Amino acid sequence: MSTRAGIVVTGTEVLGGRITDRNGPWVSARLLELGVDVAHLTVCGDRPADLLAQLRFMADQGLDLIVTTGGLGPTADDLTVAVVAEFTGRAMHTDPAVRARIEAVIRGWGKYDDGLPAPVVAAIDKQSLIPAGAEAIAPTGTAPGVAVPATDGLPAVLVLPGPPHEVHEMWPTALATPAVAAAVAGRGEYRQEMILAYGLSEADLAVTLREAEKAVAGYTDLEITTCMRGGELEIVTRYQVAADPAYRSLSELVLARHGDRVYSTDGSTVDDLIAALLDGRTIGTAESCTGGLVAGRLTDRPGSSAYVLGGVVSYANEVKSGVLGVPPELIEKLGAVSEEVAAAMADGARRVLGSDVAVSTTGIAGPGGARPGKPVGTVCFGVAVAGRETVTVTRRFPGDRETVRRLATASALHLVLAALRTPEADAAR
Amino acid sequence: MSTRAGIVVTGTEVLGGRITDRNGPWVSARLLELGVDVAHLTVCGDRPADLLAQLRFMADQGLDLIVTTGGLGPTADDLTVAVVAEFTGRAMHTDPAVRARIEAVIRGWGKYDDGLPAPVVAAIDKQSLIPAGAEAIAPTGTAPGVAVPATDGLPAVLVLPGPPHEVHEMWPTALATPAVAAAVAGRGEYRQEMILAYGLSEADLAVTLREAEKAVAGYTDLEITTCMRGGELEIVTRYQVAADPAYRSLSELVLARHGDRVYSTDGSTVDDLIAALLDGRTIGTAESCTGGLVAGRLTDRPGSSAYVLGGVVSYANEVKSGVLGVPPELIEKLGAVSEEVAAAMADGARRVLGSDVAVSTTGIAGPGGARPGKPVGTVCFGVAVAGRETVTVTRRFPGDRETVRRLATASALHLVLAALRTPEADAAR
Numbered sequence: 001m002s003t004r005a006g007i008v009v010t011g012t013e014v015l016g017g018r019i020t021d022r023n024g025p026w027v028s029a030r031l032l033e034l035g036v037d038v039a040h041l042t043v044c045g046d047r048p049a050d051l052l053a054q055l056r057f058m059a060d061q062g063l064d065l066i067v068t069t070g071g072l073g074p075t076a077d078d079l080t081v082a083v084v085a086e087f088t089g090r091a092m093h094t095d096p097a098v099r100a101r102i103e104a105v106i107r108g109w110g111k112y113d114d115g116l117p118a119p120v121v122a123a124i125d126k127q128s129l130i131p132a133g134a135e136a137i138a139p140t141g142t143a144p145g146v147a148v149p150a151t152d153g154l155p156a157v158l159v160l161p162g163p164p165h166e167v168h169e170m171w172p173t174a175l176a177t178p179a180v181a182a183a184v185a186g187r188g189e190y191r192q193e194m195i196l197a198y199g200l201s202e203a204d205l206a207v208t209l210r211e212a213e214k215a216v217a218g219y220t221d222l223e224i225t226t227c228m229r230g231g232e233l234e235i236v237t238r239y240q241v242a243a244d245p246a247y248r249s250l251s252e253l254v255l256a257r258h259g260d261r262v263y264s265t266d267g268s269t270v271d272d273l274i275a276a277l278l279d280g281r282t283i284g285t286a287e288s289c290t291g292g293l294v295a296g297r298l299t300d301r302p303g304s305s306a307y308v309l310g311g312v313v314s315y316a317n318e319v320k321s322g323v324l325g326v327p328p329e330l331i332e333k334l335g336a337v338s339e340e341v342a343a344a345m346a347d348g349a350r351r352v353l354g355s356d357v358a359v360s361t362t363g364i365a366g367p368g369g370a371r372p373g374k375p376v377g378t379v380c381f382g383v384a385v386a387g388r389e390t391v392t393v394t395r396r397f398p399g400d401r402e403t404v405r406r407l408a409t410a411s412a413l414h415l416v417l418a419a420l421r422t423p424e425a426d427a428a429r
Numbered sequence: 430m431s432t433r434a435g436i437v438v439t440g441t442e443v444l445g446g447r448i449t450d451r452n453g454p455w456v457s458a459r460l461l462e463l464g465v466d467v468a469h470l471t472v473c474g475d476r477p478a479d480l481l482a483q484l485r486f487m488a489d490q491g492l493d494l495i496v497t498t499g500g501l502g503p504t505a506d507d508l509t510v511a512v513v514a515e516f517t518g519r520a521m522h523t524d525p526a527v528r529a530r531i532e533a534v535i536r537g538w539g540k541y542d543d544g545l546p547a548p549v550v551a552a553i554d555k556q557s558l559i560p561a562g563a564e565a566i567a568p569t570g571t572a573p574g575v576a577v578p579a580t581d582g583l584p585a586v587l588v589l590p591g592p593p594h595e596v597h598e599m600w601p602t603a604l605a606t607p608a609v610a611a612a613v614a615g616r617g618e619y620r621q622e623m624i625l626a627y628g629l630s631e632a633d634l635a636v637t638l639r640e641a642e643k644a645v646a647g648y649t650d651l652e653i654t655t656c657m658r659g660g661e662l663e664i665v666t667r668y669q670v671a672a673d674p675a676y677r678s679l680s681e682l683v684l685a686r687h688g689d690r691v692y693s694t695d696g697s698t699v700d701d702l703i704a705a706l707l708d709g710r711t712i713g714t715a716e717s718c719t720g721g722l723v724a725g726r727l728t729d730r731p732g733s734s735a736y737v738l739g740g741v742v743s744y745a746n747e748v749k750s751g752v753l754g755v756p757p758e759l760i761e762k763l764g765a766v767s768e769e770v771a772a773a774m775a776d777g778a779r780r781v782l783g784s785d786v787a788v789s790t791t792g793i794a795g796p797g798g799a800r801p802g803k804p805v806g807t808v809c810f811g812v813a814v815a816g817r818e819t820v821t822v823t824r825r826f827p828g829d830r831e832t833v834r835r836l837a838t839a840s841a842l843h844l845v846l847a848a849l850r851t852p853e854a855d856a857a858r
Binding site for chain 1: 441442443444445446447448449453454455456457458461467468469470471472473474475476479482483486489490504506548594631632634635636638639652653654655656657658663665711713714716719720721722723724725727728729731732733734737738739740741742743744745747748751752781782783795796797798827828829830831832834
């Protein structure tokens with residue numbers, strides 16, 4: 001019998017679609033890694049009755065654990081702890097240690113050296129209240145988390161703050177609380193494996209999965225989900241340890257059918273693979289339509305300063321020529337969105353930045369800017385590697401401005417990966 | 430009495446946190462614009478029992494309308510229509526018009542000129558089934574939407590596909606179906622206003638809101654939510670038209686207390702304001718720790734090519750010196766993370782890119798790289814404006830690498846905004 005959990009994300013701004021929730025997906029992924037089955041994720045606004053209804057729904061579904069995020073702040077619309085206390089039938093009391101800690105944090109700001117004003121004291125008082133029998137989790141901001149043990153008929157409840165970095169920092173401590181540890185103790189031992197492919201459609205994979213239904217013994221023990229994002233197809237399989245042979249067999253079939261499109265079977269991202277394949281070489285970028293997003297993505301990775309030298313965002317043609325040395329007559333004759341300009345940009349980036357490798361993008365993200373033969377979504381790329389001929393390619397991406405920029409950024413990275421994987425790249429080092 | 434709706438997003442990949450749901454927020458925002466109150470948003474995997482439980486929960490809450498997204502595809506894990514039929518107690522039948530339309534779309538692909546294979550016919554059969562008494566909504570892909578009218582005790586159900594662009598295209602037709610039109614007919618006329626502030630804490634705003642509770646007549650008719658993201662505090666107020674005087678009064682109080690921190694009261698973003706204030710001038714960037722994200726953000730805005738010339742991502746010190754002309758001895762003496770280097774980067778960006786305005790970032794995003802007196806999260810900024818002395822500032826941001834980079838990106842834009850708003854900037858043009 002597996003351990004089932006639910007996640008309740010609070011916040012009118014999330015419910016109203018003004019902010020993208022980052023906590024629900026993060027907590028869900030962490031629970032799945034632990035072998036806990038996430039059955040329901042709900043979002044509610046800052047209304048006590050709606051929050052209470054969602055908590056009761058989770059309890060009615062027989063879940064073992066509810067994790068809430070948000071609603072722990074000092075303002076009146078932050079009411080999660082009070083509602084959880086009502087839900088679990090527990091009175092609220094002040095936790096003196098928590099109170100002292102929050103007060104120390106606020107005094108540390110140095111804003112209230114003449115004493116704390118009454119509204120600030122009221123805010124501290126509010127944030128120090130926890131349900132009886134619950135355990136406070138030390139705040140990483142000013143809001144403490146709360147772990148409420150399961151009682152007959154009610155699941156354990158873990159109350160976490162809203163800011164994602166506070167959630168991340170508090171998570172290990174939260175898992176170690178007796179309330180949460182007991183709730184997840186009964187979980188099965190699950191594995192989760194991921195195959196990543198680029199340039200493979202869901203429809204083509206579906207054909208292979210239909211073949212696997214017949215060819216793979218134990219196929220039904222595998223929980224397979226597929227998801228396309230930014231042009232990358234993620235094939236995630238979750239299974240109990242005993243189904244490992246079935247997963248090996250599935251994985252072999254997918255590789256036999258689509259090995260040329262699969263770029264990762266061990267969870268490595270394209271960023272990780274580029275970092276490894278650079279192997280001491282450096283990289284730079286020359287971006288037009290992606291406007292810095294390729295460099296931004298490369299430098300997302302901790303430690304990327306070891307191999308990313310930098311980039312030039314040559315949004316205007318004057319910068320393409322003035323900084324990267326793209327001949328103005330090339331732009332004049334062929335247009336900025338051309339493979340020739342993409343090649344000159346990549347070569348220019350290598351020269352100007354002094355990097356071993358460079359990737360360039362120049363395209364039409366829209367909504368305006370289309371030219372005859374070059375509709376919105378057309379993007380030209382160049383990849384320059386020391387000692388090799390610079391390669392170029394043109395792609396056409398569907399969707400709105402944001403989508404085109406996102407797909408073009410992913411494509412730039414995959415072109416670099418492909419270049420670094422071709423033997424000539426190694427031979428030329 | 431307001432009209433209340435719920436949204437059910439289906440998909441194991443959304444529930445598991447591997448894909449960010451874009452439909453829930455979009456549908457929620459559209460419903461709120463219509464004056465429909467969104468009470469609950471839930472996410473479930475591809476399990477019929479969990480989906481049915483969520484639909485029943487929504488019905489138990491007395492909602493008038495449920496909107497579902499996803500689960501309409503041809504594969505076995507796409508089961509939304511069947512579960513909605515069970516939920517509403519309706520038998521399924523084939524809609525011949527829908528069947529003909531899907532078949533025409535698939536034949537139009539030109540892949541099956543020798544006749545449709547059996548699995549494709551089965552897929553068409555599956556996607557043509559709709560609940561008795563429901564109305565099919567013409568597919569924009571191959572999946573039709575379905576509108577099921579409310580019946581005694583059960584809300585109306587609008588079933589939409591999963592791909593966001595199909596949801597967007599189908600939405601106007603869906604609203605016009607008698608089932609959905611009847612469900613939303615009783616809505617009140619709501620307004621929603623937003624005040625945006627930078628450098629204002631939720632705690633400080635909370636003090637003002639407590640004051641407003643007493644000072645603003647009709648305060649309880651305002652539904653106020655606050656949300657901090659990327660250092661920007663959003664104060665959103667939703668109210669029935671009759672409460673307009675109360676909102677005016679609240680808005681005046683917030684401006685009286687925090688006018689120096691408020692940068693927008695009409696929904697304009699910082700990107701919009703910068704674009705307007707540049708007023709023909711051009712801008713460029715010089716980024717180290719943000720690695721291209723500031724340029725990426727500036728160029729997110731359609732039409733930004735009119736004023737963004739480009740940027741230099743000077744991640745390595747050699748690029749700071751070699752491309753931007755920062756004196757190596759300055760970096761040697763004061764370190765790359767210093768206001769002097771930030772100023773030299775901004776000046777260098779203006780010179781190299783030829784822009785009127787430039788903004789620079791240099792800092793320690795972490796997890797490594799901390800120096801004595803310069804902990805992780807320290808970021809120095811420079812803003813150079815033609816004809817003015819370049820200004821610099823140092824900030825220290827909390828959180829992990831991603832958070833520091835995000836907060837630093839927002840901060841860079843707000844420093845540009847502040848610079849463009851100071852009278853000297855205008856005087857020097």
